[in-house]
Amino acid sequence: GYGMLAAQAHFGLLRPPPCDTANDESNCSPAEGGKAAMLYIALYTLALGEGCLRANIPPFGGDQFDENDIEESKQRSSFFNWYTFSISLGGAIGLAGSWPRVGSPCIATNARV
Structure with missing residues (x-):
């Protein structure tokens, strides 16, 4: 999914003009056909992949621990805590990590004016 979006953004033949x-009066042509x-x-591939991944990892991970064993029960709780923390941290890094790459040229361009 991400590869298809990147290819469509990169190659001019794959995106609309x-x-x-x-300009409010411009006639924008929508993407059509291929x-x-x-x-x-x-977009549907991304949604399906993310939906399946996020919905299935916690149950499969939690199923690896024995509910009747006290030590494994504690580890199971720790697994869910670390899983949620890791997913949230990954999203935060992805969001914050893109700003220096995108914002630096903007700031440099505006500083020259």
Whole structure:
């Protein structure tokens, strides 16, 4: 899914023509045919993959621990805590990590003006 979106963003033949969003009277052409199909397939693939992954990892991980063993019961609780922490930390790093790459050229360009 991510690869398809990256390819569509990179190659001009796979995306619709540029559109002037600042001008209210511009006629923007929507993505049609294969371009639209590729976009929707990529988005649905991402949604399906993320949905299946996030819904299935906790039960499969939690099932590895014996409920009747006190020590494993504690480890099971720890597993869910670390799993939730890791997912949240990964999202935060992904969000915060993209700002220096995207924001630095913006700041440098505006500082020259």
